Amino acid sequence: MILQILASGSRGNVTYVEEDGQAILVDVGLSCRETVRRLKMAGRDPQALKGIFITHDHRDHIAGARVMSRTFGLPIIISDTLYSTVKNTVLKDVPEILLYSLGNDIPLKSMNIHPVPVNHDATETVNVVISNGKYTLGIFTDLGTVSLPVKTYAATTNLLVVEANHDLVMLKNGPYPLQVQQRIRSNYGHLSNDQCGKMVVDSCERGHVKEIILAHVSENNNTYHLAYTAVSHYLTEANIDIPLYVATQNQIMPEFYVK
Ligand SMILES: [Zn+2]
Numbered sequence: 001m002i003l004q005i006l007a008s009g010s011r012g013n014v015t016y017v018e019e020d021g022q023a024i025l026v027d028v029g030l031s032c033r034e035t036v037r038r039l040k041m042a043g044r045d046p047q048a049l050k051g052i053f054i055t056h057d058h059r060d061h062i063a064g065a066r067v068m069s070r071t072f073g074l075p076i077i078i079s080d081t082l083y084s085t086v087k088n089t090v091l092k093d094v095p096e097i098l099l100y101s102l103g104n105d106i107p108l109k110s111m112n113i114h115p116v117p118v119n120h121d122a123t124e125t126v127n128v129v130i131s132n133g134k135y136t137l138g139i140f141t142d143l144g145t146v147s148l149p150v151k152t153y154a155a156t157t158n159l160l161v162v163e164a165n166h167d168l169v170m171l172k173n174g175p176y177p178l179q180v181q182q183r184i185r186s187n188y189g190h191l192s193n194d195q196c197g198k199m200v201v202d203s204c205e206r207g208h209v210k211e212i213i214l215a216h217v218s219e220n221n222n223t224y225h226l227a228y229t230a231v232s233h234y235l236t237e238a239n240i241d242i243p244l245y246v247a248t249q250n251q252i253m254p255e256f257y258v259k
């Protein structure tokens with residue numbers, strides 16, 4: 001199974017996941033044009049995609065999904081609840097919808113998608129665990145708090161993508177008004193570097209996690225270096241030696257083979 005992050009952050013999130021020649025995008029928060037540009041830069045053919053999985057209806061996850069779906073005839077994989085709120089707006093007239101209900105997995109040939117509901121202030125938000133029966137990856141971003149199901153599922157992954165959104169001091173001294181700061185910090189907002197650090201240490205306990213990618217790092221309330229350093233510190237303190245990477249807003253990441 002291959003994972004490649006094409007964009008990560010509050011200006012747009014797109015992740016490419018491929019198993020056995022079959023590929024989907026998890027979220028299309030960039031424009032269709034920019035998503036296609038990045039796919040091509042990564043050597044991927046947009047025509048060969050099999051679908052777009054939508055985690056939630058915040059702009060940075062859904063902005064380009066409609067045009068992408070209509071341009072390439074791609075099914076949108078989305079929960080019934082979320083779809084009912086976006087079918088006449090951001091996802092109007094998409095050619096095909098693959099609806100699922102929370103609690104059910106979505107089998108796509110050799111790929112099994114398991115949505116994990118999380119606390120976040122969209123209509124409904126899921127994180128996602130994708131398995132090929134042998135290996136498992138997880139994408140955990142836009143979660144206000146680390147719930148027991150999040151903890152449990154994150155620990156089953158071999159490749160863990162997890163949000164390190166903000167540094168608390170930078171958020172406090174940063175440009176955002178108090179109300180926005182409170183939203184980000186709340187149980188319905190985003191994980192701080194410290195929350196992320198604790199979560200990755202917990203997730204590594206069972207010994208399945210082999211690589212970690214920090215994601216959804218804020219450009220205003222964090223730096224890539226700070227996120228890396230903060231989470232590294234938690235890993236070192238816990239005597240965990242696992243490769244740690246940081247996904248960025250403007251650069252596509254190399255591909256990761258989940259193993
Ligand atoms: Zn987001």
Ligand SMILES: [Zn+2]
Pocket residue numbers: 056058120122142
């Ligand atoms: Zn969000």
